[in-house]
Amino acid sequence: AQSVSQHNHHVILSEAASLELGCNYSYGGTVNLFWYVQYPGQHLQLLLKYFSGDPLVKGIKGFEAEFIKSKFSFNLRKPSVQWSDTAEYFCAFYTGRRALTFGSGTRLQVQP
Amino acid sequence: GAGVSQSPSNKVTEKGKDVELRCDPISGHTALYWYRQRLGQGLEFLIYFQGNSAPDKSGLPSDRFSAERTGESVSTLTIQRTQQEDSAVYLCASSLATGRGRSPLHFGNGTRLTVT
Numbered sequence: 001a002q003s004v005s006q007h008n009h010h011v012i013l014s015e016a017a018s019l020e021l022g023c024n025y026s027y028g029g030t031v032n033l034f035w036y037v038q039y040p041g042q043h044l045q046l047l048l049k050y051f052s053g054d055p056l057v058k059g060i061k062g063f064e065a066e067f068i069k070s071k072f073s074f075n076l077r078k079p080s081v082q083w084s085d086t087a088e089y090f091c092a093f094y095t096g097r098r099a100l101t102f103g104s105g106t107r108l109q110v111q112p
Numbered sequence: 113g114a115g116v117s118q119s120p121s122n123k124v125t126e127k128g129k130d131v132e133l134r135c136d137p138i139s140g141h142t143a144l145y146w147y148r149q150r151l152g153q154g155l156e157f158l159i160y161f162q163g164n165s166a167p168d169k170s171g172l173p174s175d176r177f178s179a180e181r182t183g184e185s186v187s188t189l190t191i192q193r194t195q196q197e198d199s200a201v202y203l204c205a206s207s208l209a210t211g212r213g214r215s216p217l218h219f220g221n222g223t224r225l226t227v228t
Binding site: 004036044090092099 | 115147153154160168214216
């Protein structure tokens with residue numbers, strides 16, 4: 001069965017620290033990959049996406065993610081986090097067989 | 113512009129009662145999804161509507177759950193004989209009908225259901 005694993009459930013960082021959130025998926029075929037973010041009190045919104053081409057994709061607010069096919073991974077990174085990055089981050093993928101499959105989410109807390 | 117609208121935003125119900133949750137997608141979005149998010153857990157796919165095609169109901173957890181959608185407009189998710197384990201935030205999302213999930217999902221704010 002297709003699934004997404006996010007190993008970090010809760011991450012606490014100080015401002016200016018670097019961020020990397022892990023995401024691994026389980027599926028042998030072609031996938032489209034996404035990161036969604038939910039800021040406090042707001043609805044889920046798309047942060048970045050990968051369909052094909054350059055495996056390093058850049059999203060909004062300085063976030064980027066790298067698709068490593070051999071590791072079935074799509075980790076999210078940001079060189080220097082800000083307090084405003086405090087949110088819950090969800091990795092998701094789409095195989096064409098069913099709707100978007102989401103991971104369990106990572107709650108990021110950035111301390112000023 | 114208007115986003116995805118869900119109502120009610122909060123619903124408290126007694127165990128055994130039926131509830132109906134409503135979703136108004138973005139105009140022109142032919143794809144509509146329902147997800148469930150239990151406390152501390154990820155988004156659990158429930159059902160997917162795409163235009164006039166038969167819905168993908170593979171995520172519905174039991175026959176107490178059903179959903180309808182009229183054309184490309186409003187959808188309702190009905191839970192019959194609610195149980196405490198049904199307590200969760202029910203999220204609706206819509207998107208344009210592009211292949212392989214290329215169109216991003218636009219989410220509503222969800223309905224927080226509490227079954228007492």
